[in-house]
Amino acid sequence: MIITRILSTLLLITYLVSDTSFNSAFAQRRKADPNKEYPKGYFMFPIQPGQQASLSGGFGDLRTNHFHAGIDIRTGGVEGYQVYAAAEGYVSKIRVMRGGYGNVIYITHPNGYTTVYGHLKHFNTRIEQYVRQKEYNQQVWDIELSPSPKDLPVSKGEIVAIGGNTGASGGPHLHFEIRDEAENAINPLKFGFGEIQDSQAPVIERVILKTLNAYSRVNGEFGRVSIAPTRTADGNYNIPTVIKAHGVIGLELNAYDRSQTSPFRLGVTEVEVKIDGNTSYKLNLEKMPFDISKDINVHIDYDIAESNGVRIQKCYIADGNRLSIYETDQNQGKIVIKDQEIHQVSVEVKDTYGNASIMNFSIQGDQPNEVFAEELAEESNFSGNISTSITENTLAIRTKNAKAPAAILQYKGIPMAVSLAYRRNTESVYLHDLNKGIADFIQVENSSERLNIKQEILPQKGQYYSESNLNIDFADALYDTLYLKTALNGNRLSINTEKIPLKDFITVSWTPSGVATSPKTSVYYVNDGRKYLGGTWLGNQIQFKTKELGDFQVITDTEAPNIRPVRIDSTELRFTISDGLSGIKNFNCYVNKRWVLMDYEYKSNRIWSIKLDESETFSGDLKLEVTDNVGNLAVYEVNIDEYIATQRAVRKATKKSSKKTSKSKKNVSKSRKSSSKHSSKKSKRKRR
Numbered sequence: 001m002i003i004t005r006i007l008s009t010l011l012l013i014t015y016l017v018s019d020t021s022f023n024s025a026f027a028q029r030r031k032a033d034p035n036k037e038y039p040k041g042y043f044m045f046p047i048q049p050g051q052q053a054s055l056s057g058g059f060g061d062l063r064t065n066h067f068h069a070g071i072d073i074r075t076g077g078v079e080g081y082q083v084y085a086a087a088e089g090y091v092s093k094i095r096v097m098r099g100g101y102g103n104v105i106y107i108t109h110p111n112g113y114t115t116v117y118g119h120l121k122h123f124n125t126r127i128e129q130y131v132r133q134k135e136y137n138q139q140v141w142d143i144e145l146s147p148s149p150k151d152l153p154v155s156k157g158e159i160v161a162i163g164g165n166t167g168a169s170g171g172p173h174l175h176f177e178i179r180d181e182a183e184n185a186i187n188p189l190k191f192g193f194g195e196i197q198d199s200q201a202p203v204i205e206r207v208i209l210k211t212l213n214a215y216s217r218v219n220g221e222f223g224r225v226s227i228a229p230t231r232t233a234d235g236n237y238n239i240p241t242v243i244k245a246h247g248v249i250g251l252e253l254n255a256y257d258r259s260q261t262s263p264f265r266l267g268v269t270e271v272e273v274k275i276d277g278n279t280s281y282k283l284n285l286e287k288m289p290f291d292i293s294k295d296i297n298v299h300i301d302y303d304i305a306e307s308n309g310v311r312i313q314k315c316y317i318a319d320g321n322r323l324s325i326y327e328t329d330q331n332q333g334k335i336v337i338k339d340q341e342i343h344q345v346s347v348e349v350k351d352t353y354g355n356a357s358i359m360n361f362s363i364q365g366d367q368p369n370e371v372f373a374e375e376l377a378e379e380s381n382f383s384g385n386i387s388t389s390i391t392e393n394t395l396a397i398r399t400k401n402a403k404a405p406a407a408i409l410q411y412k413g414i415p416m417a418v419s420l421a422y423r424r425n426t427e428s429v430y431l432h433d434l435n436k437g438i439a440d441f442i443q444v445e446n447s448s449e450r451l452n453i454k455q456e457i458l459p460q461k462g463q464y465y466s467e468s469n470l471n472i473d474f475a476d477a478l479y480d481t482l483y484l485k486t487a488l489n490g491n492r493l494s495i496n497t498e499k500i501p502l503k504d505f506i507t508v509s510w511t512p513s514g515v516a517t518s519p520k521t522s523v524y525y526v527n528d529g530r531k532y533l534g535g536t537w538l539g540n541q542i543q544f545k546t547k548e549l550g551d552f553q554v555i556t557d558t559e560a561p562n563i564r565p566v567r568i569d570s571t572e573l574r575f576t577i578s579d580g581l582s583g584i585k586n587f588n589c590y591v592n593k594r595w596v597l598m599d600y601e602y603k604s605n606r607i608w609s610i611k612l613d614e615s616e617t618f619s620g621d622l623k624l625e626v627t628d629n630v631g632n633l634a635v636y637e638v639n640i641d642e643y644i645a646t647q648r649a650v651r652k653a654t655k656k657s658s659k660k661t662s663k664s665k666k667n668v669s670k671s672r673k674s675s676s677k678h679s680s681k682k683s684k685r686k687r688r
């Protein structure tokens, strides 16, 4: 036992030494760009210029799979605001799409910058006509266009669009971006818009200290310690107790910015951590490359975000993070404590306007305690329960009252002893560094557990895993080493958990059992609800791609989409369309066999006609075809003129019968109005 202890101490020293040296090469390339001067006053504010504005989203806000690339300008909860071109230039890109930015235009300016306007209700007449013509030519609604500089020139202050709520937007607002020539998003507030004011300092809500390997401890334990700092009289923060720590520690932060004009929590754009007065980590979110914005998933604590939706940022650079928004010391911002001294930590967070909050606290070095055999002997009986978890490269085995000085791990029958790391109350914790070997079986005293780690998958390109009925091509999708766990059960498959992020697609070839191998049978991601992924059958094996780990299920969808007419007359055709399982893939509407453009709002399942020539009237045979993702087709056919006549007859009949009850009907419509008003107020607070 003493030998094991000496061994682990030696390994601890080796690890700490190597940890400080092998990372130094990376520190250089992490230097963020020096603060560049952006042209102030060149761009005009795109909504109600000259009036005080407020934001529901800030640049760099931590969003799902991306850093928010622009600002979200509030429009009082309503659509219909005029959107102005921020400067002269030309419309260089237009997109009409279901999710994302919805209806969006990009204007490229002579100084090389491009401004982006998203979630638009519609474009101005000239742009709208240009887009409709192309949509009619290609017979598609979802379109991406790249007009040439002479097609759609615009002048500064020209009304280019009307603000809306299209795409993945949770309430009316304008999403506004400024991009440079290299396709980096730049914080728009760096361009000096007087419309936005903020003199309030950010709030530091929570700090987490986390052990980053098997030899580290915070307050004597392996894992996370989460602390809400105390607000001091001067508006800053501290942590009154001294935190004890040893080894390699990660500092994580939940901080947000406020402003006097908005109830929304916006992101902070600068963070600086100092240890004993020396900067160890600095974040500057002034500029964001689009292609690797997804690396936000290793910038934040993904595990916490997936568990409870709170996005907490790491103040150190995690493995696989390619972002260049940091400056760090040789430890990549990780705090390394080897001594028994008290170290002063200060964390400063800032918003774009330089409003800052500082948090101070102390960490005292604290070598892990030895566990004595006599101490163990005194304990009561081991309950037999073993719980395991893997964080980074550490396997933690937690037991109640286990007395064994070591747990026995096995991989393919080869045993490995892991000595007891520490005891806390009645808990005995054994920690194993998976870099030294993986395990598929654990034994503590006379209890055992199957761990199911199948293979160690390294974060290099082209890693592949194979077992009967399952093959996984990891391509270049891993941020970090994956301790692969798989479970196959009939039409269900799990690959690790949703708490591990991927930076790209992996390809899975799977032979499920007990399912029909039909083209209508496909793979769904079933971790949080049900999401259609698709897949291609090759015999009884289905191949699919996924950007998320977790649980998958094969489901057969034989039901066609639903179509319900809302309005059919000579001026407009309007329907609701929906699909219960695989989801809507596309829709096509024809009047007398001529294709009619239908606009689509997926959030409310509505489609409605958009004419190329406004003076045109609808008459004759209508046919609407709606297809779901597995090819189930729904067709709605009617003669428009007959439909109008029937509707007129129905209205006449209901009018007659409802004459007596008209008084009570009035009351109903009144209460409906007030309830819709209430719900629009609610949606004001939502955002994307």
Ligand SMILES: [Zn+2]
Pocket: 057, 068, 070, 071, 072, 174, 175, 176, 688
């Ligand atoms: Zn936005």
